[in-house]
Amino acid sequence: MSDAPSPPIRVLIVDDDRDIRELLGDLLADEGFAVEAAWNGETALARLKDGFHPDVIVLDIMMPIMDGLTFRALQRSHPALADIPVVGLTAFPSPEADFECLAKPLRFEVLVDKLRRAVALR
Numbered sequence: 001m002s003d004a005p006s007p008p009i010r011v012l013i014v015d016d017d018r019d020i021r022e023l024l025g026d027l028l029a030d031e032g033f034a035v036e037a038a039w040n041g042e043t044a045l046a047r048l049k050d051g052f053h054p055d056v057i058v059l060d061i062m063m064p065i066m067d068g069l070t071f072r073a074l075q076r077s078h079p080a081l082a083d084i085p086v087v088g089l090t091a092f093p094s095p096e097a098d099f100e101c102l103a104k105p106l107r108f109e110v111l112v113d114k115l116r117r118a119v120a121l122r
Contacts, residue, residue: 008034009116009119014044014071015060015089024058024111031112040064041071048081055119058111061090061101069096085118087111 011033018039025035036052038044040063044056048054057075061068068088076082076098086089090096100118102111 001061008032009056009115010034010054011036011043011115012054013058013060014039014041014063014068015058016063017060020060020089025041027075027108028112028115032119033115036120037084041066044075045071048075049078050082052070053080054084055122056115057084057086058115059086059088059099061088061094062092069094072097074079083122085122087114087118 007080011028013016013021016039021037025037028035029086036054038047042065045066051066059068064078072086075084088097088099089104089106090101091102091104093103100114102114
């Protein structure tokens with residue numbers, strides 16, 4: 001039996017607000033997550049189609065170019081990407097979301113718990 005540590009949970013943060021991306025990225029990295037980021041849904045979707053396969057996605061709902069709901073619909077329609085869990089961030093809850101959304105401003109410890117649970121439920 002190996003005592004090697006488990007690999008870090010890979011997170012893709014998709015948010016148009018640079019400050020939020022950087023803050024969440026730094027905080028999650030401090031918690032042991034491996035973090036990458038994209039500034040809108042279109043960029044994130046291209047990154048996924050290029051082969052990056054995170055364990056979980058933190059997704060802002062309201063973004064320019066491609067919003068979070070459009071991203072999620074396209075992600076779910078792609079067989080290789082459909083199983084990646086999503087935790088949404090929003091100031092305005094959306095009844096159309098087919099994933100759990102946390103309200104902004106959010107409590108960081110709640111986000112960390114949701115990310116770990118989403119990966120564990122996969």
